[in-house]
Amino acid sequence: MKIDVIENVMQYNKDEAEINRKKFRENKVTVVNILSAPGAGKTSLIIETLKVFMDKINIGVIEGDISSTHDSEKIKAFTNSVVQINTGGTCHLNASMIAKAIEKLPLKELDLLFIENVGNLICPVGFDLGEKARIVLSSVSEGDDKPVKYPKAFLKTDLVALNKIDMLKYSDFNMNFFTSKVKELNPGIKIIALSCKTREGFKVWEEWIFDIIKNCK
């Protein structure tokens, strides 16, 4: 009985995600869902990307948090197309929340829409939001063992981005260990090492973004 309920919830989310995906396709907007632990730098990555691209393409942002508008306030300085979702305690976004949020966004005008998921490496993994691509953002200061400890997040993603590489010199983070553990789970996955502080690695990140937008058009 309990399993039935859970299956229904998951099926409902899948159906809603497909409706979102169709809407995104019709409006030719590329949607990227960003997952990470708290403090890995999702908001920083979005802000630095907005700075780079704001004169070239139109970017919207959906901010997911359990409470507060702390991150969307920061993002408002760089785009008007930002919507905050407060889950009120739920540890992930779902496709219905996204369906409501996009009613408030000028989808037709957007080239790219970032969804910043709730800071959590477990719960958001099972919830398709209708996105084109999913990113797992890890960071040097969290340690090199995150793929071992949160394998599903690294398995079900289209890109692994590793932030805060400017901190490598102060840490015992083993890049080979991290990379090999990610590749064990997800052999074909692309890993981009970058720093939102120094913009190291941003050229590769910008190319990745441009490529998925091109593929979406």
Next chain:
Amino acid sequence: MKIDVIENVMQYNKDEAEINRKKFRENKVTVVNILSAPGAGKTSLIIETLKVFMDKINIGVIEGDISSTHDSEKIKAFTNSVVQINTGGTCHLNASMIAKAIEKLPLKELDLLFIENVGNLICPVGFDLGEKARIVLSSVSEGDDKPVKYPKAFLKTDLVALNKIDMLKYSDFNMNFFTSKVKELNPGIKIIALSCKTREGFKVWEEWIFDIIKNCK
């Protein structure tokens, strides 16, 4: 109907937690439940505390992870009393999992039992495990806004520990902002700033541990 189910689950957990708490009291073991985001340093805090106290008191550890024995392998070097719980996907420990785990521990011989919860600042908050004290461990590299973004974690805790203060000089972490936001939520709460790397702040941490053990006997 849905709410009924959730209430039953929470009530069941509360009842199980009380059974655990009674067992801990009977065996005179002080139990500390550590919550944090992935990579904040729960395992490091436990290992450094084991190093300091291993000749003075008996410490056991319950390691909670969604999968792997990565952390308990590290801890085995410092205590034989370690049990791994793999939740298989569940984003928090619950009191029943703890009840099973303590069957494998020599409770009578232990003075202190650390429970390292699953790395997550949201889901574990609502689940009493029968502990004497709960700690939320934050870290400088996660940023100073964690109390704003995950308020319930900082509200329902007996201590806030801030790890990685050796990284303060490389970061824009604002200690006043962090402290004031924690105190807004939880005015009487004690905050201990420390570094598991340099052992800065460990004197205060050791005193706190000794005090709760004394209060428990």
